[in-house]
Amino acid sequence: MKLAGFTVLAFTLPLSAQTVHWEFNESTGGEDITWVSPTAVDPQADQYDYVYDINYLGIDVVFLGIVFGPFDVTNEIDPKLRHGEGISDGPAPIVMMDETIEADADGDSTIDFTAHILMQLNAKGNGQLNVTDIFLGTVFYDMGWPFGVQEVQIDRIYMSGQLDLTSIILPCPEDINGDGTIDVTDLLIVIGNWGRSGDGDVTGDGMIDVSDILAIVGAWGPC
Numbered sequence: 734m735k736l737a738g739f740t741v742l743a744f745t746l747p748l749s750a751q752t753v754h755w756e757f758n759e760s761t762g763g764e765d766i767t768w769v770s771p772t773a774v775d776p777q778a779d780q781y782d783y784v785y786d787i788n789y790l791g792i793d794v795v796f797l798g799i800v801f802g803p804f805d806v807t808n809e810i811d812p813k814l815r816h817g818e819g820i821s822d823g824p825a826p827i828v829m830m831d832e833t834i835e836a837d838a839d840g841d842s843t844i845d846f847t848a849h850i851l852m853q854l855n856a857k858g859n860g861q862l863n864v865t866d867i868f869l870g871t872v873f874y875d876m877g878w879p880f881g882v883q884e885v886q887i888d889r890i891y892m893s894g895q896l897d898l899t900s901i902i903l904p905c906p907e908d909i910n911g912d913g914t915i916d917v918t919d920l921l922i923v924i925g926n927w928g929r930s931g932d933g934d935v936t937g938d939g940m941i942d943v944s945d946i947l948a949i950v951g952a953w954g955p956c
Contacts, residue, residue: 749902749904750899751774751775751778751900752897752898752899753772753774753860753897753898753899755772755860755896755898759862759891759892759893760891760892761864761889762889764867765864765865766862766863766864766865766892767862768861768862769855769862770860770896772859773857773859774854774900775858775900775902776823776824776825776826776854776856776857776858777823777824777825778823778824778825778900778902779823779901779902780820780821780822780823780903781820781854781899781900781901782820782899782901783817783818783819783821783854784816784817784897784898785816785818785829785830785894785897786816786894786895787810787814787816787850787892787893788893788895789805789807789891789893790805790807790809790810790836790890790891791804791807791890791891792804792806792845792846792872792888792890792891793887793888793889793891794885794888795885796880796885800888800889801876801885802889803889803891804838804874806838809836809837809838810835810836811834814832814834815894817830823900825854825855825856825857826854826855826856827853827854828851828853829852830850830852832849832850833847833849833850834847834849834850835848838872841873845870845871845872846870846887846890847866847867848864848865848890850864851863851865852896854898860896860898867890869887869889870886870887871884872884872885872887905952905956906935906937906948907935907949907952908956909922909923909932909933913955913956914955914956915949915952915953915954915955915956916953919949920946920950923941923945923946923949924946927941928940929941935948936948
């Protein structure tokens with residue numbers, strides 16, 4: 734498998750969210766591709782907002798032992814398979830794409846290559862791309878004088894694209910002490926600060942009172 738380089742840029746949004754931008758640039762002569770991002774997001778986030786695009790698909794062909802290409806066949810792939818977006822509940826892993834793509838590179842109504850693409854956020858919080866079940870067929874291509882149109886073998890597929898993903902931590906104001914669980918400890922903080930503002934004002938109305946107790950009871954358990 735030939736692995737090309739990739740560029741990664743990660744930056745932090747407000748405390749409740751982290752966004753990463755991953756780019757992949759891979760090629761294969763028929764071998765499976767496995768790409769894993771070098772950075773990760775929180776695998777325990779509450780939600781993941783993602784957008785992915787496959788920006789380029791190209792092929793090399795072989796004729797008389799000579800490699801020609803790559804030739805851009807991106808537009809031969811259904812645009813709905815090249816772009817996707819959505820929001821999935823956490824924790825990881827989550828699957829963003831699990832599809833088979835196919836192309837008729839020479840327009841003769843015969844499928845020339847296929848591949849199954851699995852794009853996911855894995856259990857460790859890394860972006861992951863797996864390309865399997867790859868078929869490299871033949872295409873008819875004009876090789877110029879004196880050969881004219883010839884049936885040539887596809888030798889290699891090139892693929893590049895990007896994935897933007899935001900991990901979202903939903904607010905949990907009822908967990909006053911921040912231990913991940915809403916329990917009697919949080920209830921005691923409310924009682925201890927009764928009638929004031931600050932810690933225990935889970936409703937945010939400026940006063941610690943019965944409404945805060947009811948909010949804690951209603952959210953009782955894991956945050």
